[in-house]
Structures are given as C-alpha cells and as structure tokens.
Amino acid sequence: MSEITLWKPEPDLILHQALGKLAEELGELTQIVARCLIQGYTGSDPKTQQHNYVRLREEMADVLAAIDWLSELRHDLETYDSPRHLKKLKGFRQWQKMLEDDARAAP
Ligand SMILES: [Mg+2]
Structure with missing residues (x-):
C-alpha cells in the first residue's frame, strides 16, 4: 500500500487566495522579526533608512x-478572544513576568 496520497489545491478560489495571502504576509513578518533580532529593534534598513520597528508594525x-479577511470568509476560523487565544496571551504575560523577575534577581 502506497503512502503517497493525491493532494489537490484548495478548490475554493477565494479561500485559496486568502490562505495564500496569509502565508505571504507571515513570510514578510518573519523576515522583519529576524531583522529586528539581528540588527536591533531600532535599527534601520541601510537601503531605505526605514526603522525596523516601523516595518515590524506594518507587517504585523x-x-x-490577512487573518481578519480569512476570518470573514470562514467564521469557523475566528480566533479573537477565543479560549485558546486568551490562554496563550495569559501564558505570554506570565512568561514576561518570570523573565522580569529573573532579571531583577540576577547579580
Ligand atoms: Mg506585507
């Protein structure tokens, strides 16, 4: 029995394009997050002189x-204020507090 299966593109044209745009924008966001990490949040692009945090804000x-558009198309994808979203955000805030407490405790 073959493990290869027949995969086909998402047949709904609008959903297909919305998913594609989300993937594209996520890629652009990933690029500027990496730039902020390696060149600094307040650094700037040597070609455009645009600050990294400005570009980060734009890509966010x-x-x-893209997420809003996808959520409009597919209401089963709405995520804002969902239990998972709120749980994740709460976890990030707890982690931030732990990092801050650890930094204060460090000699
Ligand atoms: Mg973009």
Whole structure:
C-alpha cells in the first residue's frame, strides 16, 4: 500500500487566495522579526533608512488584516478572544513576568 496520497489545491478560489495571502504576509513578518533580532529593534534598513520597528508594525498590520479577511470568509476560523487565544496571551504575560523577575534577581 502506497503512502503517497493525491493532494489537490484548495478548490475554493477565494479561500485559496486568502490562505495564500496569509502565508505571504507571515513570510514578510518573519523576515522583519529576524531583522529586528539581528540588527536591533531600532535599527534601520541601510537601503531605505526605514526603522525596523516601523516595518515590524506594518507587517504585523498586514498579518492581522490577512487573518481578519480569512476570518470573514470562514467564521469557523475566528480566533479573537477565543479560549485558546486568551490562554496563550495569559501564558505570554506570565512568561514576561518570570523573565522580569529573573532579571531583577540576577547579580
Ligand atoms: Mg506585507
């Protein structure tokens, strides 16, 4: 029995394109997050002189827009204020506090 299965693209054209845009915008967000990490949040692009945090804000907005569009198309994907979203956010805030407490305790 073959482990290869027949995969086909998402047949709904609009859903297909919305998923594609989300993937594209996530890639752009990943690029600027990496740039902030290696060049600094307040660093700037040597070609455009644009600050990294400005570009980060733009790409975060693009990703949120892509998520909103996808959520409009498929209401079963709505995530804002979902139990998972709130649980994840609570966890991030707990982690931040742990990091801050650890930094204060460090000699
Ligand atoms: Mg973008």
